[in-house]
Amino acid sequence: xxxxxxxxxxxxxxxxxxxxxxxxxxxxxxxxx
Amino acid sequence: xxxxxxxxxxxxxxxxxxxxxxxxxxxxxxxxxxxxxxxxxxxxxxxxxxxxxxxxxxxxxxxxxxxxxxxxxxxxxxxxxxxxxxxxxxxxxxxxxxxxxxxxxxxxxxxxxxxxxxxxxxxxxxxxxxxxxxxxxxxxxxxxxxxxxxxxxxxxxxxxxxxxxxxxxxxxxxxxxxxxxxxxxxxxxxxxxxxxxxxxxxxxxxxxxxxxxxxxxxxxxxxxxxxxxxxxxxxxxxxxxxxxxxxxxxxxxxxxxxxxxxxxxxxxxxxxxxxxxxxxxxxxxxxxxxxxxxxxxxxxxx
Numbered sequence: 001x002x003x004x005x006x007x008x009x010x011x012x013x014x015x016x017x018x019x020x021x022x023x024x025x026x027x028x029x030x031x032x033x
Numbered sequence: 034x035x036x037x038x039x040x041x042x043x044x045x046x047x048x049x050x051x052x053x054x055x056x057x058x059x060x061x062x063x064x065x066x067x068x069x070x071x072x073x074x075x076x077x078x079x080x081x082x083x084x085x086x087x088x089x090x091x092x093x094x095x096x097x098x099x100x101x102x103x104x105x106x107x108x109x110x111x112x113x114x115x116x117x118x119x120x121x122x123x124x125x126x127x128x129x130x131x132x133x134x135x136x137x138x139x140x141x142x143x144x145x146x147x148x149x150x151x152x153x154x155x156x157x158x159x160x161x162x163x164x165x166x167x168x169x170x171x172x173x174x175x176x177x178x179x180x181x182x183x184x185x186x187x188x189x190x191x192x193x194x195x196x197x198x199x200x201x202x203x204x205x206x207x208x209x210x211x212x213x214x215x216x217x218x219x220x221x222x223x224x225x226x227x228x229x230x231x232x233x234x235x236x237x238x239x240x241x242x243x244x245x246x247x248x249x250x251x252x253x254x255x256x257x258x259x260x261x262x263x264x265x266x267x268x269x270x271x272x273x274x275x276x277x278x279x280x281x282x283x284x285x286x287x288x289x290x291x292x293x294x295x296x297x298x299x300x301x302x303x304x305x306x307x308x309x310x311x312x313x314x315x316x317x318x319x320x321x322x323x324x325x326x327x328x329x330x331x332x333x334x335x
Contacts, residue, residue, distance in 0.1 A: 002042040008120055011052050019056035023063025026101070031071070031094030 043120045051116035051124060057109030058131040061102045066138040068098030073146045076153070077161070106135065118210070118237060123183045125210060125237075133176035140168030210237040218242040219313075251317065255324065259303055262331065299331050 003011070071092040072079055079091035110128045117127040146152060147161025214223055223239050230237055303324065310320040 001045045003045050003048045004042055005122075008043060008048055008124070011048055012055055012120075012124055015052035015056035016059045019059030020063050022056070023060040023102075024067070026060065027064055027067040027094055027098050029094075030097045031092070 047116050047119040051113060051120050051127070054109050054111075054113030054116055055124070055127050055131075057105060058113055058127065058134075061105035061109060062131065062135050062138055063102075064098045064105070065102030065135065066142065068095045068102055069139060069142050070146075071095045071098070073142060073161075074152060077146070106131070121210075123179075126179050126183065129175050129179050133172045133179070136168045136172030137176075140165050140172055143168055212237060212239045214239050214242050255320070256307075259307060259324075262303065262328070263300055296331065296334055299327050299334070303327050303331075 072095050075089065075092060079089045079095065081091050081096065110131060113127040113131065117124045123130075143161045143165030147158040147165055151158050220242055223242060227238050230239075306315065306320060306323050306327070309315040310317075315323070
């Protein structure tokens with residue numbers, strides 16, 4: 001199964017946003033917040 | 034404009050793996066960014082454990098955030114590099130842009146705390162300001178280079194044309210990136226490297242060296258010249274050591290012995306030079322210069 005170019009770009013941008021959100025949540029977890 | 038999925042588009046498994054790499058990079062940069070800010074909030078230095086505890090303890094979360102943020106970059110950077118290349122276009126350079134993201138984020142921290150919001154109202158902190166300028170420069174350089182490289186196809190397959198204005202030519206997995214080797218690169222080595230890239234599924238290829246054919250002809254000429262010199266010298270020197278000694282002790286005496294030893298040393302040097310060249314430790318020009326020097330000495334002796 002293959003993904004179109006537009007699909008690839010959307011998935012990767014979503015991955016970046018999710019990664020940033022995960023970093024913020026993880027930092028909050030480490031900081032005990 | 035409508036466009037359907039075609040064989041040139043990446044597999045969903047590659048996209049998922051690349052997204053894990055890129056998303057992980059974003060997470061690690063965020064952790065490093067926040068961890069660094071928490072340390073700069075308390076003056077920029079801290080330590081935990083041993084005799085340093087009374088000096089300045091680290092804020093909660095700073096140590097795991099920085100550790101995970103920094104070392105995670107290697108792990109997720111590797112994943113993004115391997116699978117990003119399979120997607121082609123700007124995603125094949127994801128680690129390059131992650132570098133820019135990291136240095137710009139940390140550079141902003143230095144500028145923010147050194148210039149705009151210094152902790153404890155200390156005024157401008159010149160050390161941090163300098164670090165900020167250096168970090169921003171280090172982040173901008175690859176970013177501008179990457180944008181120049183992918184500027185005409187920002188989210189597509191690089192500079193090559195193709196359907197939809199952003200794809201590469203149809204026909205399966207063609208190279209998304211073409212690398213240019215050195216002019217004197219060995220064509221066989223380039224071919225071997227390309228086969229390895231293809232078998233690993235990496236969408237990149239190395240172009241044929243510019244001077245490949247000329248270089249081969251040049252090397253063949255050198256080998257031929259050297260072969261003639263060595264053959265000639267060998268014909269003049271008996272293989273049997275006793276016969277050679279007898280020859281040395283004859284008409285020429287001690288001078289003849291010195292002559293043969295010197296000639297043999299020069300021939301050995303020629304062979305050593307050829308060996309160094311074959312192993313890539315000598316460039317073509319360096320080899321030519323050294324060889325010409327030896328040949329001059331050899332001719333002077335004969």
